[in-house]
Every structure is written in structure tokens, then in C-alpha cells.
Amino acid sequence: MKIAIIALGSRGDVQPYVALGKGLQAAGHHVLLLSHENFDALAAAHGLEFCAMYGNVQAIVEGEEMRRLLAKGNFLEITKYTARESKRAATMWAKTGLEVCQGMDLLVAGVGGLYLGQALSEKLRLPLLPAFVFPFTPTKAFPGALFPNVIARFGGMVNWLSHQLVRQILWQGSRGGDNAARQQILNIPTAPFLGPKLDSRYPTLYGISPAVLSKPQDWRNTEVTGYWYLDSPGDWTPSASLVEFLAAGAPPIYIGFGSMGNRDAAATAELVLSAIEQTGQRAVLSSGWGGLQPETVPDTVYLIDAIPHDWLFPRMAAVVHHGGAGTTAAGLRAGVPSIIIPFFGDQGFWGDRVAKLGVGTAPIPRKKLTAERLAQAILTVVSDAAMQQQAASLGAQIQAEDGIARVVTTIEEINPLKLVSIAHDAEFSGD
Incomplete structure (x- = not known):
């Protein structure tokens, strides 16, 4: 046909x-x-x-x-x-x-x-x-x-x-x-x-x-x-420096907003880095199309551009993203908790859905995002064993489909x- x-x-x-x-x-x-x-x-x-x-x-x-x-x-x-x-x-x-x-x-x-x-x-x-x-x-x-x-x-x-x-x-x-x-x-x-x-x-x-x-x-x-x-092409391989970063400590938090533009990219980067510092977590920070490019990052943060979510997300402790349908799907399949920061459109719908399923925190609208709120959400997902188990269980169901x-x-x-x-x-x- x-x-x-x-x-x-x-x-x-x-x-x-x-x-x-x-x-x-x-x-x-x-x-x-x-x-x-x-x-x-x-x-x-x-x-x-x-x-x-x-x-x-x-x-x-x-x-x-x-x-x-x-x-x-x-x-x-x-x-x-x-x-x-x-x-x-x-x-x-x-x-x-x-x-x-x-x-x-x-x-x-x-x-x-x-x-x-x-x-x-x-x-x-x-x-x-x-x-x-x-x-x-x-x-x-x-x-x-x-x-x-x-x-x-x-x-x-x-x-x-x-x-x-x-x-x-x-x-x-x-x-x-x-x-x-x-x-x-x-x-x-x-x-x-x-x-x-x-x-x-x-x-x-x-x-x-x-x-x-x-x-x-x-x-x-x-x-x-x-x-x-x-899924990523079969011949795709991550950079050696990313592999080394992942192996050097506990699974990090992924933070990225996909194709959502940030009018003040520097302020967004500062907010995100502040939240990471407050939690003591390691992080993989994705610039995406939003121009999220802080000039310097601490050793606990690895900065990436585009990378296949099917490879990266299962290696994370949790994923923070804008709530686009595709990124939400990738996070759920990975079996790790999600923190959704909706910008507009159907992103809030998926944020509510993730929270209702018990596999992530309540969504934080982009206009209400602060370093303190993001830090609190990260601390919740890394400490809530029931949420982590629910996310793993849902991920297994999705992987079987x-x-x-x-x-x-x-x-x-x-x-x-x-x-x-x-x-x-x-x-x-x-x-």
C-alpha cells in the first residue's frame, strides 16, 4: 500500500x-x-x-x-x-x-x-x-x-x-x-x-x-x-565524557525543556543550577532549542545538546521536562519519576496525568517555576520510594506494548x- x-x-x-x-x-x-x-x-x-x-x-x-x-x-x-x-x-x-x-x-x-x-x-x-x-x-x-x-x-x-x-x-x-x-x-x-x-x-x-x-x-x-x-539508530553511541560522568556517581536528574524557547535563557539556567545546588543532586542539563547554555557549570552537572531519550532516560534518577506528549511518553517508558513544567497547550494535561498516576509530582507551570519549587520537587522524587516503584511498574507495562x-x-x-x-x-x- x-x-x-x-x-x-x-x-x-x-x-x-x-x-x-x-x-x-x-x-x-x-x-x-x-x-x-x-x-x-x-x-x-x-x-x-x-x-x-x-x-x-x-x-x-x-x-x-x-x-x-x-x-x-x-x-x-x-x-x-x-x-x-x-x-x-x-x-x-x-x-x-x-x-x-x-x-x-x-x-x-x-x-x-x-x-x-x-x-x-x-x-x-x-x-x-x-x-x-x-x-x-x-x-x-x-x-x-x-x-x-x-x-x-x-x-x-x-x-x-x-x-x-x-x-x-x-x-x-x-x-x-x-x-x-x-x-x-x-x-x-x-x-x-x-x-x-x-x-x-x-x-x-x-x-x-x-x-x-x-x-x-x-x-x-x-x-x-x-x-x-x-528509538535511536542502532549505530548511535554516546560520547565518552557522558559515559564517564554517568559512571562517576549516583544516577543524575535530567532537566530539559525540548523545543520550548526561553526568552531569558540565562535566568532560566541560573534558576535550574540553583535548584540542583540546593538538592545536592547530580544533573544532566539539556539545552534543547531553548538556548539553555550557561557559560560555566559545576562538576556535578553535565551539559548536553540533543540526545536520544530512549538511551538517556533509563539511566536517570528522574526526568524534569516541559510535558510534551513525546517527552512524557519517553519518561514514562523509562520507569523513572517525572517532574513536568508545562509551558502551554496539552503539556498541563500530561502533567496532571503523571501526578494522577502517582509517577511524578504535581506539575509546576513555567510561569510559577522557582528554584525553591523545583528543588522541592526533585527532593520529593528522589526520596519517595512508593513513587519510584509505581514509575518502574508503569514503565514495565509500557515496555511490553x-x-x-x-x-x-x-x-x-x-x-x-x-x-x-x-x-x-x-x-x-x-x-
Whole structure:
């Protein structure tokens, strides 16, 4: 089967779909990954055919405006900014997608590529499988990923409405660009004001462990498959100095904020180093895209840039991070406690989930982070034996899962003749 995967967003948004593509390709399918131009090396490292979509997300995240917005943590303002950027790119994305998706049998899209995927699905009469890494299907079981967990006290209907609002926030921010792409490039009708509906004939896939988030009873035709991990290439090796540092003492604490920009990187570095000093712990400090580059660090701290989480995290005493879906998944699989410092978006949802599962402390929002609060959280995770045991137990459950294999099975169970029949029916019904 020829499968196009549309994955737009930051590294954490794209990496799970690289893993899916790699698994589908290993199962004998032809896979094309459509993503931002700065992810070409990532795709090449894992042997995937790649189509560059206009835009460099890393450059946007590192820009002064995005750093300012991330520091404020206002998701609505961040959404407005990214909506302006995506509107400028939408027609170019549609033009590229239309060219390269001709002759495909199936489209797969995450939230970042969902609306483009739906438009291409309509134009090319191709089935689309939604594949998400955070809850996007409305449910009465828990609040939407952008809402605080405390609203659950108001009952299931409020939870359900919060999910609908999340979908509208994302859709309305994308609607202008989607309309332009449909009218100027694809020559298809614009989507309804409240957004296009997903085709219920195909399942919605979730790259989340059922041990972390069990499938709600009101999720129909939905599969919670397990995480989609992209492990490091087999020939990857750590630096000798890092190996020496790890062997020189007790397991350290990992601290890193991924692609979350820090407007005042020096102040953040000072805060983190102060917290480490207060606890007496050793630490591995990751700069990521946030520019976390203190000029000098004590001997108890090792400074790294990018490094495979699947290798590093199991060697840590605990992990401190921003709560992105992918980093959270890596920390949980490692079987060590987590401290989540959410900046915006679904990161608070995962922070609450980690605390509820008993495998980490309550999240500390970035705007409320102090050296004292971080130090106290670190002291908690290194001294709480029950939390450490719970984290190890959950990690073992996750390690026994194979989310990618479940996705491959689901896709292969879709009869190609059925796909042709559905596309034919849609063409003549005008759906």
C-alpha cells in the first residue's frame, strides 16, 4: 500500500509519525512523509522518503516573538501567531501535497496536518486515518487537553464541551488558510464554518499507552494503540565524557525543556543550577532549542545538546521536562519519576496525568517555576520510594506494548477493494 503521512509541527509533533512511517515501511508498505523542511535529516536518518513542506519550525520557535509568547504561556495568543504563519504557508502546503499524494492509497495525519489531510482526502478521493498523540475526540470522561483538570468537577457534559472548544480553537485558527488552499489550489468547496467532519468509516488512532490513558467508553471506532516510539539508530553511541560522568556517581536528574524557547535563557539556567545546588543532586542539563547554555557549570552537572531519550532516560534518577506528549511518553517508558513544567497547550494535561498516576509530582507551570519549587520537587522524587516503584511498574507495562505494530495491523485490515468502493461512492454521491 502507498501511504502518505502528513506531520506538521515541532520535533515532538513529528517524531511519532516518523516512527509510524518506519514501522509501516518495515512491514512492506511504501511510505512518504510530508513535513517541514527542517526535518529532512530526521527522515533520512530513519530511511524514509521525505517531501519538504514550506517552513522551518525550529526557526519560528527560536524567534523573538515566539519566545515572548511562550514566556507568557497564553495558548490563545500562541494560536493566533501560529495561525498567521500557517495561513501564509497553507496554499504552498496544498500545492505540494496535491503534487506528491497523487497515486497514494491512504493518507495518515496528526492534528498538525489534519485539515490539510482532510482537504487532500476530498480532492483526491483518498481515505484518511486520523492519528493523534493527545486526546482530540470529545469525551465526557475528562476535560479537553487545553483545560485544567479542575473543571472535571462540573460533570461529563462540561468535559465534553471543553473538547469541542479545543477543536474550535484549533480549527478557527486554521480556517482562513484552509479556505485559501481549497479555493486557490484544490478547487473544492470550503469547509463548513465549524470545520470538516472526520469520516466515521475509518478508525481514529491514538499513540498513547492504554496504561496511561484508558479508552473512554464514549469513544467510538477509536483505538488507543500504545505509544509510537522512535528509538535511536542502532549505530548511535554516546560520547565518552557522558559515559564517564554517568559512571562517576549516583544516577543524575535530567532537566530539559525540548523545543520550548526561553526568552531569558540565562535566568532560566541560573534558576535550574540553583535548584540542583540546593538538592545536592547530580544533573544532566539539556539545552534543547531553548538556548539553555550557561557559560560555566559545576562538576556535578553535565551539559548536553540533543540526545536520544530512549538511551538517556533509563539511566536517570528522574526526568524534569516541559510535558510534551513525546517527552512524557519517553519518561514514562523509562520507569523513572517525572517532574513536568508545562509551558502551554496539552503539556498541563500530561502533567496532571503523571501526578494522577502517582509517577511524578504535581506539575509546576513555567510561569510559577522557582528554584525553591523545583528543588522541592526533585527532593520529593528522589526520596519517595512508593513513587519510584509505581514509575518502574508503569514503565514495565509500557515496555511490553507495541503501539506501532497495532497501527500496522489496523491499516492492513483495511481492504484495498473497500477503499476503492468508498472513494467511488463518495465521487458519485457528492460527499
